[in-house]
Amino acid sequence: TDCHLFTYVTLLFEVTQTPTILWGPKDSDAQINCSHTKGATYNQMYWYRQLPGEGMKQVVYTSSYSDPEYGDFREDKYPTVKAVAESGSFTVKKLEAGDSGMYFCAVSQHSDTDNKYSCTQTPVFQQDVT
Secondary structure (H helix, E strand, O other): OOEEEEEEEOOOOOEEEEOOEEEEEOOOOEEEEEEEOOOOOOOEEEEEEEOOOOOOEEEEEEEOOEEEEOOOOOOOOOOEEEEEOOEEEEEEOOOOHHHOEEEEEEEEOOOOOOOOOEEEEEEEEEEEOO
16 A cells, blocks of 8 residues: 655744654645644644655645635645634645645644744655665
Protein backbone atom coordinates (compact mmCIF):
# COMPACT_ATOMS: atom_id res chain seq x y z
CA THR A 1 0.00 0.00 0.00
CA ASP A 2 1.05 3.59 -0.53
CA CYS A 3 1.66 5.34 2.77
CA HIS A 4 2.60 8.87 3.65
CA LEU A 5 4.74 9.81 6.63
CA PHE A 6 3.98 12.94 8.58
CA THR A 7 6.60 14.33 10.96
CA TYR A 8 6.50 17.63 12.73
CA VAL A 9 9.42 19.85 13.71
CA THR A 10 8.78 22.41 16.44
CA LEU A 11 10.30 25.82 15.74
CA LEU A 12 8.65 27.87 18.48
CA PHE A 13 7.11 26.45 21.64
CA GLU A 14 4.25 28.96 21.61
CA VAL A 15 2.76 27.23 18.54
CA THR A 16 2.08 23.50 18.56
CA GLN A 17 1.06 21.12 15.81
CA THR A 18 -0.28 17.63 16.48
CA PRO A 19 0.06 14.75 15.99
CA THR A 20 3.84 14.56 15.98
CA ILE A 21 3.88 11.56 13.62
CA LEU A 22 1.00 10.34 11.45
CA TRP A 23 0.95 7.59 8.82
CA GLY A 24 -1.79 7.85 6.24
CA PRO A 25 -2.53 5.29 3.53
CA LYS A 26 -3.54 6.33 0.02
CA ASP A 27 -7.08 7.77 -0.18
CA SER A 28 -7.24 8.40 3.59
CA ASP A 29 -7.55 11.86 5.18
CA ALA A 30 -4.78 13.49 7.23
CA GLN A 31 -5.71 16.15 9.78
CA ILE A 32 -3.13 18.54 11.24
CA ASN A 33 -4.05 20.55 14.33
CA CYS A 34 -2.41 23.85 15.20
CA SER A 35 -2.72 25.70 18.51
CA HIS A 36 -0.89 28.52 20.24
CA THR A 37 -0.55 30.22 23.60
CA LYS A 38 -0.07 33.76 22.31
CA GLY A 39 -3.53 34.95 23.31
CA ALA A 40 -6.93 35.63 21.75
CA THR A 41 -5.70 38.55 19.62
CA TYR A 42 -3.69 36.06 17.51
CA ASN A 43 -6.83 34.86 15.72
CA GLN A 44 -5.49 34.66 12.15
CA MET A 45 -4.08 31.36 10.93
CA TYR A 46 -2.32 30.62 7.65
CA TRP A 47 -1.59 27.20 6.16
CA TYR A 48 1.16 26.79 3.57
CA ARG A 49 2.35 23.88 1.42
CA GLN A 50 5.79 23.31 -0.07
CA LEU A 51 6.17 20.40 -2.48
CA PRO A 52 9.62 18.95 -3.23
CA GLY A 53 11.56 21.25 -5.56
CA GLU A 54 8.97 24.04 -5.36
CA GLY A 55 8.53 27.24 -3.41
CA MET A 56 6.14 27.64 -0.48
CA LYS A 57 2.53 28.49 -1.42
CA GLN A 58 -0.28 29.70 0.80
CA VAL A 59 -3.13 27.19 0.76
CA VAL A 60 -5.61 29.00 2.97
CA TYR A 61 -6.05 31.94 5.33
CA THR A 62 -8.45 31.40 8.22
CA SER A 63 -9.65 33.43 11.16
CA SER A 64 -12.11 32.91 13.97
CA TYR A 65 -14.33 35.71 12.63
CA SER A 66 -14.56 35.12 8.84
CA ASP A 67 -14.81 32.44 6.17
CA PRO A 68 -11.57 30.82 4.95
CA GLU A 69 -9.89 32.27 1.86
CA TYR A 70 -8.39 29.63 -0.45
CA GLY A 71 -7.06 31.45 -3.51
CA ASP A 72 -5.77 28.83 -5.98
CA PHE A 73 -6.52 25.79 -3.77
CA ARG A 74 -9.75 23.84 -3.34
CA GLU A 75 -11.71 23.78 -0.10
CA ASP A 76 -12.89 20.21 -0.74
CA LYS A 77 -9.23 19.03 -0.82
CA TYR A 78 -8.05 21.14 2.15
CA PRO A 79 -10.95 21.81 4.55
CA THR A 80 -10.19 23.85 7.66
CA VAL A 81 -11.83 24.47 11.02
CA LYS A 82 -11.15 27.69 12.95
CA ALA A 83 -13.83 28.20 15.59
CA VAL A 84 -11.65 29.85 18.25
CA ALA A 85 -8.64 32.16 18.19
CA GLU A 86 -6.19 29.77 19.88
CA SER A 87 -6.54 26.75 17.58
CA GLY A 88 -7.49 25.41 14.17
CA SER A 89 -7.20 22.35 11.98
CA PHE A 90 -6.23 21.64 8.38
CA THR A 91 -7.06 18.41 6.55
CA VAL A 92 -5.57 16.92 3.41
CA LYS A 93 -8.38 14.82 1.93
CA LYS A 94 -7.83 11.60 -0.04
CA LEU A 95 -4.06 11.39 0.29
CA GLU A 96 -2.05 10.68 -2.82
CA ALA A 97 1.68 10.70 -3.63
CA GLY A 98 1.40 14.26 -4.99
CA ASP A 99 0.43 15.50 -1.51
CA SER A 100 3.86 14.65 -0.08
CA GLY A 101 5.71 17.76 1.01
CA MET A 102 6.06 20.26 3.85
CA TYR A 103 3.04 21.91 5.41
CA PHE A 104 3.31 24.98 7.61
CA CYS A 105 0.99 26.64 10.12
CA ALA A 106 1.48 30.30 11.00
CA VAL A 107 -0.50 32.52 13.34
CA SER A 108 -0.79 36.27 13.23
CA GLN A 109 -2.22 38.96 15.45
CA HIS A 110 -5.25 40.84 14.21
CA SER A 111 -4.12 44.43 14.01
CA ASP A 112 -4.87 47.65 12.17
CA THR A 113 -1.13 48.34 11.97
CA ASP A 114 1.66 46.67 10.03
CA ASN A 115 3.29 45.50 13.27
CA LYS A 116 2.30 41.81 13.20
CA TYR A 117 4.14 38.80 14.55
CA SER A 118 3.80 35.24 13.33
CA CYS A 119 4.86 31.82 14.53
CA THR A 120 5.41 28.87 12.24
CA GLN A 121 5.41 25.12 12.68
CA THR A 122 6.70 22.73 10.04
CA PRO A 123 5.12 19.35 9.43
CA VAL A 124 6.71 17.17 6.77
CA PHE A 125 5.14 14.32 4.93
CA GLN A 126 6.89 12.12 2.47
CA GLN A 127 5.94 8.99 0.63
CA ASP A 128 7.21 5.74 2.11
CA VAL A 129 8.62 3.72 -0.80
CA THR A 130 8.18 0.00 -0.19
